[in-house]
Amino acid sequence: xxxxxSVGMLxxxxxxxxxxxxxxxxxxxxxxxxxxxxxxxDELERLKEKRLQALRKTQQQKQEWISKGHGEYxxxxxxxxxxxxxxxxxxxxxxxxxxxxxxxxxxxxxLAILSKKHLETKFLKLNVxxxxxxxxxxxxxxxxxxxxxKDGKTQDYVVGFxxxxxxxxxxxxxxxxxxxxxxxxxxxGNLMEPPFQSxxxxxxxxxxxxxxxxxxxxxDSDSDED
Numbered sequence: 001x002x003x004x005x006s007v008g009m010l011x012x013x014x015x016x017x018x019x020x021x022x023x024x025x026x027x028x029x030x031x032x033x034x035x036x037x038x039x040x041x042d043e044l045e046r047l048k049e050k051r052l053q054a055l056r057k058t059q060q061q062k063q064e065w066i067s068k069g070h071g072e073y074x075x076x077x078x079x080x081x082x083x084x085x086x087x088x089x090x091x092x093x094x095x096x097x098x099x100x101x102x103x104x105x106x107x108x109x110x111l112a113i114l115s116k117k118h119l120e121t122k123f124l125k126l127n128v129x130x131x132x133x134x135x136x137x138x139x140x141x142x143x144x145x146x147x148x149x150k151d152g153k154t155q156d157y158v159v160g161f162x163x164x165x166x167x168x169x170x171x172x173x174x175x176x177x178x179x180x181x182x183x184x185x186x187x188x189g190n191l192m193e194p195p196f197q198s199x200x201x202x203x204x205x206x207x208x209x210x211x212x213x214x215x216x217x218x219x220d221s222d223s224d225e226d
Contacts, residue, residue, distance in 0.1 A: 093184055095123075
């Protein structure tokens with residue numbers, strides 16, 4: 001009986017929390033409106049200029065990202081290019097792929113979408129057959145593998161589809177969530193709630209790997225062969 005009573009109270013608790021949140025937002029909006037009403041023309045002009053400067057800065061940042069190859073999903077020809085690309089950008093996702101692996105084509109489809117949505121991140125792909133030294137150094141043994149590079153260091157890996165719900169039919173939003181968990185892109189959703197198509201079926205079996213460095217000597221990664 002106590003369990004049933006607790007379940008019955010849950011909607012009321014959630015409703016109360018929602019009302020409190022709504023009230024808080026309304027109070028904040030009222031406060032902002034009151035501040036605007038009390039401003040004179042000079043203060044409003046300064047506020048307008050401040051916002052214009054912020055918009056210009058944002059636009060300049062976007063142009064800088066685009067000049068460095070952000071905004072598109074690109075293939076790089078060699079492992080030498082990999083080091084140059086990660087040196088230029090703060091956040092990089094690199095897909096290590098093989099032409100004969102079907103799952104790599106699935107990853108390609110999703111990364112092409114995300115590259116246009118997340119200009120703050122550079123999205124690349126590299127054929128493992130053209131990068132034997134890099135694959136050995138990063139201990140990339142499972143294809144596909146995404147190397148998530150931040151500030152020139154490989155922070156994390158997405159190995160196969162394990163973190164994506166263990167299904168070939170995962171959504172772009174699921175991959176976006178997984179990359180957001182590693183802070184390799186700006187994720188606007190709730191990281192505590194993975195958007196798997198069926199959480200009951202797939203669960204939230206996400207395990208973050210130990211950090212790795214491109215030029216370091218310590219690596220701990222999945223040793224399963226493709």
